[in-house]
Amino acid sequence: MLTQHIIRSAVETALAEDAPYGDITCETTIPRDETGSAALTAREDGVMSGIDVFAAAFRTQNPLIEVVPSIADGERFRAGRTLATVSGPVRDLLTAERVALNFTQRMSGIATMTAAFADAVDAIYEDGHEGRDASVGPVVRPRRYARTRIADTRKTTPGLRPFEKYAVVCGGGHNHRYGLSDAVMMKDNHLAALAARGIDLAGAIRHVREQVGHTTHIEVEVDSLDQIPAVIDGGADTIMLDNFTLEDTRRGVELIDGRAIVEASGNMSLERVAAVAATGVDIISVGALTHSVRSIDLGLDWLA
Incomplete structure (x- = not known):
């Protein structure tokens, strides 16, 4: 870009x-x-x-x-x-x-x-480390990638997004969607607006799928475990676990069971990121990479 x-x-x-x-x-x-x-x-x-x-x-x-x-x-x-x-x-x-x-x-x-975030995640997969660090706990590998990926967000400086997203890649990270035109990402406010029209969660995802091209990726943000079955039923490509505890993140990964890409997000810190990766999520998105x-x-x- x-x-x-x-x-x-x-x-x-x-x-x-x-x-x-x-x-x-x-x-x-x-x-x-x-x-x-x-x-x-x-x-x-x-x-x-x-x-x-x-x-x-x-x-x-x-x-x-x-x-x-x-x-x-x-x-x-x-x-x-x-x-x-x-x-x-x-x-x-x-x-x-x-x-x-x-x-x-x-x-x-x-x-x-x-690079600091990527290094912290990569360390849990090194020989002699996996499953032996009490602060991380047992390590579950992601289903879609060899190792959990660190990704950016859209929380970039206006006008400088190409530069900042490129810099993330230089540091060993990956880019999330570049902008609003790149993928469907249904967040809490989108779901609330659809619910106000009487459309349930699974129905909302299917409603979107019917309108977009077959190459368009659909991601859905959830803030509780009980939303996950409906999101899977609706056929989301990625499920974002927003501000989940470590225990609930592990349970979310188990519930999804490879049927969608699992992304963890929300107030991600360098001290916490290895433990989140060890739950088996595919992607961890970190807004701080560009906004802080x-x-x-x-x-x-x-x-x-």
């Missing part, structure tokens, strides 16, 4: 926002013909995302700027590592610096947080 057209459009908008009438400081302090170079340096450990966006910010500002990455998206880095070098007209380097960093720091922050992330500390250090 993160195409060159999307990158260029967003970068151009960001540069215009930051310097709508030029960079007064650079224009009054830096000679027009001065050239220089700088290094993108990690101030802390993390996972890279957005190195092409970083480069695009400088090249859009001035095509003469040379950007040489020394890392690929999805690669982990340690504090102190040089991630890229940039060289060219100093005025343009300094004008584009903040836009380049803003994109890359946030995207790398999302990738880093996603901290940007990674990266800096542009001037080279002598």
Whole structure:
């Protein structure tokens, strides 16, 4: 989804926002013909995302700027590592610096947080770990995938969804539906509106199925175990267990018994995610990956 057209459009908008009438400081302090170079340096450990966006910010500002990455998206880095070098007209380097960093720091922050969640889940499947950690309990493997997947949500920054969802993938996560047009997702308010018209839960799902194409995925959110039989009867493709306890999540997985993809969601934390995965759910969706992330500390250090 993160195409060159999307990158260029967003970068151009960001540069215009930051310097709508030029960079007064650079224009009054830096000679027009001065050239220089700088290094993108990690101030802390993390996972890279957005190195092409970083480069695009400088090249859009001035095509003469040379950007040489020394890392690929999805690669982990340690504090102190040089991630890229940039060289060219100093005025343009300094004008584009903040836009380049803003994109890359946030995207790398999302990738880093996603990797932490994915690592916590993956650890329960390692040799010598499965079923032996009292804090996790016995490990039930998911029915649809080799390991429980970490997925994002639509709780993204308006206008930046392609960048943020791409960053989740860089961190080892998976994308939920991209937008409202991609799949049917029936939540509590949808079900309440249908119930007000006298349509029961199973009937509501069948009603939707009759109207959409055969390739359209249908997901239904439930907030109690007693809703699950009707959702299965209606033929949902995915059942989301919203804010379930660990015990009820295990019972939900048993009730569904592979007849639908099982997703767990709701206030998911890094401390809790391994135990939720151990219940056997196929997917854990984590809104915090994009709505509560901290940007990674990266800096542009001037080279002598």
